[in-house]
Amino acid sequence: MYAFELEDVMFAYPNNIVLDRLNFKVELGDFVAMIGPNGAGKSTVLKLCVGLLRPISGQVKILGEPVAAFRNWQRIAYVSQNPLRERSFPATVAEVVAMGRVAALGMGRDIRKEDREIIRQSLEWVGMYEHRRDIIGRLSGGQQQRVMIARALAAQAAILVLDEPTAGIDSAATDAIYALLRKLNSSLETTIVVVSHDVEGIAQYAGKVIKINKGAEYYGSSETFRKPGICPKNKGREPSDAVGDGSHA
């Protein structure tokens, strides 16, 4: 079963073709790092994967279903770039994580005792329980991202999609977030797709790397990716043991 399947996906903003026949599949249980230059279309790809945008042509499937027919949105947690930028309201850490739980329960069901326990466990899992009463906007960027991961945990999402969670965060906090994502992937089998600027760093944690540049320039194991001479600089070369169905631009 695939978490995401993109087949010949085309996407454009007015006068700007962003994605040109993009193909790749993310298997359930994968930990995929998405890289590529600024403006390459990484955020656009994530938005297509979580149904916020629709392709002009080609197909996006989520958990085997065409995106237009997909209904199980609670199985997917999406953390956008700068998720808290607009969040000027004074929510506490625990309240933000509770929102994830409410999303999973659906409208009209109250938070019960067992839900509070899930929220507590989620906060402990990311090491933010002691901060539960803090106002989210006052935390450091790294701490805020850990809260966003706790929110996804509380929602019990099978698939976690994150857009540059480490932007503007120092290297120690960045490593802590990557380590947390790896733990989530290995111990809870959460499928993870994460966009990162930090090519070297993320490739040490993720199992697969996809390099976006209109199409998929590289898609394969992170081990192969890290060998010298292969992407990102050496565009022409096909990785010898590429996995998945990435086609090449």
Ligand SMILES: Nc1ncnc2c1ncn2[C@@H]1O[C@H](COP(=O)(O)OP(=O)(O)O)[C@@H](O)[C@H]1O
């Ligand atoms: N809402 C939008 N309207 C018009 N153009 C956009 C919009 N969002 C992104 N773009 C353009 O689409 C291209 C891809 O953007 P994006 O997916 O954000 O790239 P990345 O995340 O890799 O930096 C860029 O040229 C960007 O300027």
Ligand SMILES: [Mg+2]
């Ligand atoms: Mg982006």
